[in-house]
Amino acid sequence: MGAGNMSSGRRAHLLGGFWVLWLWKAVLVVGTGSKLWEVPTSPFSSSSNSSESLRWEPSCQYRHLQDAVRITADIPPRLEGTWVSTRCEVRPGPEFLTRSYTFLPNRQFRALQHYYTNSGCEDPAYSLVVRGKLRLRQASWIIRGGTEAEHHLNKVGIVVHNPMVMQRLAARLPPVCLGLSLGQMAPGRVYELYNARAGRTCLGILGFSMMEMALIRVETQQHNNGREIQELFLGDIHTDWAQRSHYRPTGYQQPLQNAMHHVHPCPVCALVYRSSEQRPPVLPQASTATLFLDGRWVSRRCEARPAVLFLTRDFTFDPTRHAWEGIYRHYSDPACSQPTFTLRATGHYALGNPSVKVSGATEFIFKVTQVRVMALEESMVKVLNGTKEGHCGQAGAWEVGVEQDVTPTDGCSVLGIKLPHKEYELFKAELDHKKHPLLFTGERPTDGLSPDRSQRRPTSFQSPMVLCSGRETSPSRRSGPGSKSEQVQLAASGAETLVQLVLLVLGSALCSWL
Numbered sequence: 001m002g003a004g005n006m007s008s009g010r011r012a013h014l015l016g017g018f019w020v021l022w023l024w025k026a027v028l029v030v031g032t033g034s035k036l037w038e039v040p041t042s043p044f045s046s047s048s049n050s051s052e053s054l055r056w057e058p059s060c061q062y063r064h065l066q067d068a069v070r071i072t073a074d075i076p077p078r079l080e081g082t083w084v085s086t087r088c089e090v091r092p093g094p095e096f097l098t099r100s101y102t103f104l105p106n107r108q109f110r111a112l113q114h115y116y117t118n119s120g121c122e123d124p125a126y127s128l129v130v131r132g133k134l135r136l137r138q139a140s141w142i143i144r145g146g147t148e149a150e151h152h153l154n155k156v157g158i159v160v161h162n163p164m165v166m167q168r169l170a171a172r173l174p175p176v177c178l179g180l181s182l183g184q185m186a187p188g189r190v191y192e193l194y195n196a197r198a199g200r201t202c203l204g205i206l207g208f209s210m211m212e213m214a215l216i217r218v219e220t221q222q223h224n225n226g227r228e229i230q231e232l233f234l235g236d237i238h239t240d241w242a243q244r245s246h247y248r249p250t251g252y253q254q255p256l257q258n259a260m261h262h263v264h265p266c267p268v269c270a271l272v273y274r275s276s277e278q279r280p281p282v283l284p285q286a287s288t289a290t291l292f293l294d295g296r297w298v299s300r301r302c303e304a305r306p307a308v309l310f311l312t313r314d315f316t317f318d319p320t321r322h323a324w325e326g327i328y329r330h331y332s333d334p335a336c337s338q339p340t341f342t343l344r345a346t347g348h349y350a351l352g353n354p355s356v357k358v359s360g361a362t363e364f365i366f367k368v369t370q371v372r373v374m375a376l377e378e379s380m381v382k383v384l385n386g387t388k389e390g391h392c393g394q395a396g397a398w399e400v401g402v403e404q405d406v407t408p409t410d411g412c413s414v415l416g417i418k419l420p421h422k423e424y425e426l427f428k429a430e431l432d433h434k435k436h437p438l439l440f441t442g443e444r445p446t447d448g449l450s451p452d453r454s455q456r457r458p459t460s461f462q463s464p465m466v467l468c469s470g471r472e473t474s475p476s477r478r479s480g481p482g483s484k485s486e487q488v489q490l491a492a493s494g495a496e497t498l499v500q501l502v503l504l505v506l507g508s509a510l511c512s513w514l
Contacts, residue, residue, distance in 0.1 A: 069221050069222065069223055069224075070221070070222040071219055071220070071221050071222075071335075072219070072220050072222070073145055073217060073218065073219050073220075073334070073335075074218060074220070075139045075145075075147060076136050076139075076147055077136070077147055077216050077217060077218035077232075078218060079103040079109075079134070079136075079216070079218065079232070080103055080104065080105055081102070081103065081258055081259065081260060082100060082101070082102045082258075082259040082260075082273060083099075083100070083101045083102075083103075083232040083256035083257065083258055083259065084098075084099070084100045084101075084256055084257060084259050084262070084268075084269050084272040084273050085097075085098040085099050085100070085256060085268065085269075085272050086256075086257050086262065086263065086266055086268055086269055087268055087286075087430070088116070088119065088120055088121035088268075088283055088286070089121075089253075089254060090119060090358060090459075090460045090461055091237050091460055092237060092238070092239040092240075092241070092244075092443065092458075092459050092460045093207075093241060093459055093460070094119070094357055094358050094459040094460055095115060096115065096116040096117075096118060096119050096120075096121055097113055097114055097115045097116065097121070098113075098114045098116075098121055098268070098272050098275075098280075098281055098283070099111070099112065099113055099114075099256060099272070100112040100114075100272050100273060100275060101232070101256060103134065107133050107134055107135060108131070108132070108133055108134075109130075109131070109132055109133070109134050109151075110129070110130070110131050111128075111129075111130040111131075111132075111210070112127060112128070112129055112130075112275060112276070112277060113127065113128040113130070114127045114272075114275065114280040114281060115127070115128070117162065117165070118359055119358050119359040119360055119361070120283060120285060120286055120359070120360075121281070121282075121283040122282055122283055122285065123162070123282075124161040124162065124280040124282065125160075125161060125162050125165040126158055126159060126160045126161060126162070126165055126169065127158070127159045127161070127277045127278075127280050128156060128157070128158055128193075128208065128277075129155075129156070129157045129158075129159070129190065129277040130153065130155075130156050130210060131153075131154045131155045131156075132151055132152050132153040132154050132155075132210070133151065133152045133154070134149055134150070134151045134152075134213055135149060135150045135151075135152075136148075136149050136216070137149055137150060140215070142250075143215060143250060144310075144332075144333055144334050145217055145333070145334030145335070146215050146216065146217050146233075146252075146334075147215070147216045147217065148214065148215065148216075149213055149214060149215070149216050150213075150214070151210055151213040151214070152196070153194060153196060153210060154195075154196050155192065155194060155195050155196070156192070156193045156194035156203060156208070157190040157191060157192050157193060157277065158190070158191050158193050159187075159188060159189065159190050159191075159277045159278060160187055160191075161187055161188070161280060162187075163187065166187065172205050172206075173193075173202055173205055174202070176202075177191075177193060177202030177205075188278050190277060190278075193206075193208075203245075204245060207241050207244060207245065208245070209237075209244050209245040209246075209247075211235060211244070211245070211246070211247060211248060211249065212234040212235040212236070212237065212249060212253060213234065213235070214235050214248050214249055215234065215235035215248075215249040215250075215252070216232070216233070216234060216235075217232075217233040217252065217334070218230065218231070218232055218233070219231045219233070219255070220261075227264075228261045229257065229258075229261055229262060229263055230257065230258035230261040230262075231255035231256065231257055231258070232255055232256045232257070232258070233252040233253070233255045233304075234249075234252065234253055234256070235248075235249025235250075235251070235252065235253070236249045236250070236251040236252055236253055236306055236446070237253060238446045238447075239443060239444075239445050239446045239447070239458075239459075239460070240445075240446065240447060243446070243447075247446070249306075250306045251304050251305050251306035251309075252304045254463065257269060259273045263433055264433070265433055266433055267284065268281075268283055271283060286430060286431075294317055294318065294319050295316070295317060295467055295468070296314070296315065296316045296467070296468040297313075297314075297315045297316075297317075297439050297465040297466065297467055297468060298312070298313065298314050298315075298465055298466060298468045299311075299312040299313045299314070299463070299465055300463065300464065300465065300466050301463065302331070302334060302335060302336030303462070303463050304334060305444065306444070306446050309330070310330070310331045310332070310333060310334055310336055311328055311329060311330045311331060311336070312328075312329045312331075312336055313326065313327070313328055313329075313465060314326070314327040314328075314329070314468075315327075315465070321348075322348050322349055322350070323346070323347070323348050323349075324346070324347060324348070324349055324366070325344065325345070325346045326343075326344070326345045326346075327342065327343070327344050327345075328342065328343040328344075328345070329342050330342065330343070339376040339377070340375075340376055340377050340380055341373060341374060341375050341376055341377070341380050342373070342374045342376065342403075343371060343372070343373055343417075344371065344372040344373075344374075344403070345368050345370070345371045345372075346368070346369060346370045346371075347366060347367045347368040347369045347370070347420075348366075348367050348369070349364055349365065349366045349367070350364065350365045350366075350367075351364060352364050352365060355426060357459055358426065358428065358459060360428055361426050361427060361428040361440075362426070362427055362428070363424070363425070363426060363457065364424075364425045364426075364427060365422060365423070365424055365425065366422070366423050366425055367420060367421070367422045368419060368420060368421045368422075369407070369419065369420050370405065370407045370419070371405075371406050371407060371411060371412070371417050371419060372403050372404065372405050372406070372407075373392075373393065373403065373404055373406055373412060373415065373417075374401065374402065374403040374404070375398055375399075375400055375401075375402075376400060376401065377400065378400060381398045381399060381400055383414060384398040384412075384414065385397075385398045386414075387412070387413065387414045390409050391409060391412070391413045391414065392406055392409055392411075392412035392413060392414050392415065393405065393406045393408075393409055393412065406419075407419055421450075421452070422452060423450060423451050423452055424451050424452070424453065424454050424456065424457040425441065425442045425451070425457065425458065426441075426442040426457055426458045426459065426461075427439065427440060427441055427442065428440040428461060430464070432464075432466075436466060436467065437466070437467045438464040438465070438466060439464060439465045439466075439467070440461035440462065440464050440465075441461065441462050441465070442457070442458030442460075442461060442462070443458050443459075443460040443461055443462050444458075444462070445458075
């Protein structure tokens with residue numbers, strides 16, 4: 001890895017976007033506690049209002065929002081109520097769970113996490129009931145649109161539902177954690193794992209953490225028909241198990257939806273809402289779709305990534321040649337309204353085996369052979385024009401809105417693009433509540449390392465993409481990937497990464513590519 005503006009061992013990925021840390025212009029103010037909800041002004045937001053709004057462009061990329069949906073995000077977020085999972089969630093590991101979080105006006109919260117033995121959340125393993133207090137702090141100066149918060153845990157209890165899981169947990173947890181021996185454990189009974197007053201803490205063995213509460217965002221969708229949908233975005237979970245208990249989020253998980261304002265129909269929402277630690281929800285067998293590679297797949301929303309990155313993805317597949325093209329549109333804001341640059345990557349893919357870790361998912365290998373870059377702001381042009389000849393396209397020839405092919409220079413070192421590049425991937429196909437196909441692609445490693453070997457293959461997923469054009473598919477029951485008809489999977493690429501953008505005069509942003 002080159003010296004100077006390359007980071008220590010970090011890499012970027014085309015599929016998940018580049019690890020870009022936008023260190024926005026800010027003045028370090030001492031004693032801002034008197035104005036806890038002072039929202040950062042320009043360039044953080046276009047106004048000083050306490051909410052940001054967005055009307056998505058009426059294009060194929062946002063087909064599902066063409067009915068003039070208006071999205072707002074309030075700062076501070078309004079949390080009162082119950083927020084629930086809309087599907088079986090997959091966390092790195094993998095872990096399969098559903099969540100039901102209730103926030104009270106007095107800042108108290110009660111969180112239910114139900115864990116399962118399978119990727120369909122049909123076989124409950126154990127449930128965690130978490131009680132604590134949450135204090136919203138200030139609008140984040142680093143992660144635009146997010147709110148920083150502090151949480152304090154009072155109690156954490158566990159209820160085991162599966163005898164085999166009970167044996168495994170009893171073997172891992174010291175007797176002091178449960179207060180009894182293995183033979184005395186009973187299914188359906190709450191055992192205390194943590195108590196702030198008693199000083200009992202046995203959470204580390206389970207890899208348990210509520211650090212997701214450190215970053216919060218609430219979005220409200222207003223539809224033309226008067227329908228309202230509210231989503232709660234909590235901080236992302238580190239993909240490395242050893243890091244998750246102390247990792248402070250820089251991205252988001254898949255959102256929970258307000259139990260009173262959710263997408264309809266949503267049978268999973270109702271099951272999760274009515275659940276308890278003794279009665280975990282057993283989700284109905286999900287319909288999977290046999291999806292063919294031909295077609296165009298696009299982001300459903302402006303997507304957030306760790307390290308303060310916002311982007312949308314747009315992929316097209318040609319199954320006859322096993323070829324793909326991916327367009328990654330990068331933005332500097334959580335509404336994806338301020339474009340910074342665009343990447344256009346092309347390459348080939350190879351179908352792998354059905355995943356043994358995540359049922360219904362398929363392993364793929366993707367290769368990137370060509371990348372084109374288009375700068376969409378002057379600061380990016382200055383960085384690209386400052387590269388040495390032969391390191392990133394034609395040096396000195398970069399212009400705003402003009403695309404350059406960086407393949408002849410084997411990529412672009414300043415953007416961390418190295419060609420050709422190969423990644424090991426994991427993909428899964430599902431149907432949404434309207435029986436439309438969804439495509440889940442592998443989650444990017446939190447530490448920035450590229451999944452360029454099979455041991456680093458993802459075990460969880462990014463935000464799903466929707467079919468924009470191509471062959472519609474019919475639902476099938478558990479006709480998982482790996483059948484003779486190829487499943488839709490998406491390409492990826494990655495590369496080594498870091499750029500330190502120039503500190504412009506009079507407060508221009510310093511951009512570090514991590």
